[in-house]
Amino acid sequence: MHPSLWREVWTLAGIALASLVLGAITGRYFIVAAIGFGLYIAATLRHIYRLHQWLHHRDGREIPDAGGLWGDVFNEFRKLIKQAGQREDQLTDMLTRFQSAAAAMPDAVVIVSEDDDIEWANPASATLLGIRFPRDTGMRLGNLLRDPELAEYLERHDLTEPLELPSPANAELAVSLQIIPFGSRRKLLLARDITRLVRLEQMRRIFVANVSHEMRTPLTVLTGFLETLRDMKHVRPEELSKHMNTMYDQATRMQRLVDDLLMLSKLETAPPRRHDEVVDVPALLAGLKEQAELLSGEARHRITLETQPGLRLLGSREELHSAFSNLINNAVRYTPAGGEIALRWWADADGARFTVRDTGEGIAPEHIPHLTERFYRVDTARSRASGGTGLGLSIVKHVLLRHDARLDIESEIGKGSTFLCAFPANRVAQAPALVHSQAG
Ligand SMILES: Nc1ncnc2c1ncn2[C@@H]1O[C@H](COP(=O)(O)OP(=O)(O)OP(=O)(O)O)[C@@H](O)[C@H]1O
Ligand SMILES: [Mg+2]
Incomplete structure (x- = not known):
C-alpha cells in the first residue's frame, strides 16, 4: 500500500484508540469518537473545499499545499495541469505555424x-x-x-x-x-x-491553327496544279514551265515556313546562351549589306552601313545573323523602290546598339506592340505575296532575349521605321574605338 495511505490508516486508528481511552476515562465513548472523527472529516472537507475553490477559479493561483494523502492528490493535480499547459502551448504553437503557412x-x-x-x-x-x-x-x-x-x-x-x-x-x-x-x-x-497555364494552352491552340493555315495555302496550290497536270493530255512547254514556277514558289514558301518554325523552336528550347563566341559584327553586317543589295535588285534602295570598327559582341554568330538579316530584309521588302536604308552599329556607355532605319511605308502605332507575335502581319495578303511567313520579328525577339538585349521599334506611317537592338555593356567584346563610315 502507498505510504500516504498507511499514514491515513494510522491516523484513523489513532483517533479510534484515543476515543477508546478518553471514552473509558470520561464514560462518553460516542461523544469522544464523534469529536475525533468529526475533526478528521472536517480536515478532509477543508482539503476538498480548497481543491474545489482552486479548480473553480484557477486564476494563476498556486495549487494549495497539504500533507499526507491530500498532499499527494494535490501534487498529481499539479503535474497534470503542468502537462496540460505544455500541450496547450505546443498546440497553440502548431496552430500559429499552420496559420502562418496557410496565410503565406x-x-x-x-x-x-x-x-x-x-x-x-x-x-x-x-x-x-x-x-x-x-x-x-x-x-x-x-x-x-x-x-x-x-x-x-x-x-x-x-x-x-x-x-x-x-x-x-x-x-x-x-x-x-x-x-x-x-x-x-x-x-x-x-x-x-492557373491563368498562365490556360493562356499557354490557348497560345498553343492558336499556334497550331496558324501553322495549319499557313501550310494549307501552298499545299492547296501545289496539289491543284499537280492534279491539273495529271489530267492534261498534252501540256505545252511554256505552260508547263509557268506551272512549274508557281509550284516551285509554293514549295519554297513551305520550306521557309518550316525553316523558320524550326529556328523558333530551337531558340525556345535551347539552353540559355553563355558568352560563348566573339562575333565580329562589322564583318557580319558587311556581308548582310551585300545580300540586301542583291535582294533590293531592281528596286535600287540606297543602303548605307556605318559601324564602329572592332566592336564585337559576345553571343551566337548564327543567331545574330538570323536576327539582323530579318530586320534588314524587312527594311528592303517594306520600303518602296529608291528608298533609303541605313544600318548602324555602335557602342556607348549603356552597351552596343544596332539600328536599321528605312524610309519605307511605316507601321501604324496600334500594330507595333504585336509585331513580334508569331504570324502577326500588318497586311497579311501583301506579306504572303512577298513570301513572308510572319515569323521574322518573332525570331528577332527570341534571339535578342537570348542575348539579354531588347528591341525598340519606332515608326511613322509614310515616313519610315527604325528598329533598334540594344545589347547590354557586358556583351560588348571590345572597347569603343574610331567610327568608320562606309556608304553604298
Ligand atoms: N521595316 C518595316 N517597315 C514596315 N513594316 C514592317 C517592317 N518590318 C516589319 N514590318 C511589318 O511587320 C510584320 C511582321 O514582320 P515579320 O518580319 O515578323 O514578318 P514578315 O516580314 O511578314 O515575314 P517573314 O519575316 O517571316 O518573312 C510584317 O508583315 C510587316 O507588315
Ligand atoms: Mg520579315
Whole structure:
C-alpha cells in the first residue's frame, strides 16, 4: 500500500484508540469518537473545499499545499495541469505555424463544414475566390460562389478531378478548384491560379491553327496544279514551265515556313546562351549589306552601313545573323523602290546598339506592340505575296532575349521605321574605338 495511505490508516486508528481511552476515562465513548472523527472529516472537507475553490477559479493561483494523502492528490493535480499547459502551448504553437503557412500560401485554402458553411479561409482565398475571413464565416459556399458548374461539382460524390473555372473574384483569372474531404465530415476547398497555364494552352491552340493555315495555302496550290497536270493530255512547254514556277514558289514558301518554325523552336528550347563566341559584327553586317543589295535588285534602295570598327559582341554568330538579316530584309521588302536604308552599329556607355532605319511605308502605332507575335502581319495578303511567313520579328525577339538585349521599334506611317537592338555593356567584346563610315 502507498505510504500516504498507511499514514491515513494510522491516523484513523489513532483517533479510534484515543476515543477508546478518553471514552473509558470520561464514560462518553460516542461523544469522544464523534469529536475525533468529526475533526478528521472536517480536515478532509477543508482539503476538498480548497481543491474545489482552486479548480473553480484557477486564476494563476498556486495549487494549495497539504500533507499526507491530500498532499499527494494535490501534487498529481499539479503535474497534470503542468502537462496540460505544455500541450496547450505546443498546440497553440502548431496552430500559429499552420496559420502562418496557410496565410503565406499562394493557393486558396478554405475549410468548409459538412453543410458547406465556411469555417476558415486563408488570405489568398480573397484574391482567388472573393472569400474573406472572418467576414464570410458561416456563409454557404454555394451562396458566395454562384457558379452553376461549381454547384454541380459540390453535389458530386467523385471529387478526384479538379474543376477549372474563371475566378469569381476576378474575371481575368482562371482557377482550378478541388474539394478534399477530411476529419469528421469536413471539407477542404483548394483553389490554384492557373491563368498562365490556360493562356499557354490557348497560345498553343492558336499556334497550331496558324501553322495549319499557313501550310494549307501552298499545299492547296501545289496539289491543284499537280492534279491539273495529271489530267492534261498534252501540256505545252511554256505552260508547263509557268506551272512549274508557281509550284516551285509554293514549295519554297513551305520550306521557309518550316525553316523558320524550326529556328523558333530551337531558340525556345535551347539552353540559355553563355558568352560563348566573339562575333565580329562589322564583318557580319558587311556581308548582310551585300545580300540586301542583291535582294533590293531592281528596286535600287540606297543602303548605307556605318559601324564602329572592332566592336564585337559576345553571343551566337548564327543567331545574330538570323536576327539582323530579318530586320534588314524587312527594311528592303517594306520600303518602296529608291528608298533609303541605313544600318548602324555602335557602342556607348549603356552597351552596343544596332539600328536599321528605312524610309519605307511605316507601321501604324496600334500594330507595333504585336509585331513580334508569331504570324502577326500588318497586311497579311501583301506579306504572303512577298513570301513572308510572319515569323521574322518573332525570331528577332527570341534571339535578342537570348542575348539579354531588347528591341525598340519606332515608326511613322509614310515616313519610315527604325528598329533598334540594344545589347547590354557586358556583351560588348571590345572597347569603343574610331567610327568608320562606309556608304553604298
Ligand atoms: N521595316 C518595316 N517597315 C514596315 N513594316 C514592317 C517592317 N518590318 C516589319 N514590318 C511589318 O511587320 C510584320 C511582321 O514582320 P515579320 O518580319 O515578323 O514578318 P514578315 O516580314 O511578314 O515575314 P517573314 O519575316 O517571316 O518573312 C510584317 O508583315 C510587316 O507588315
Ligand atoms: Mg520579315
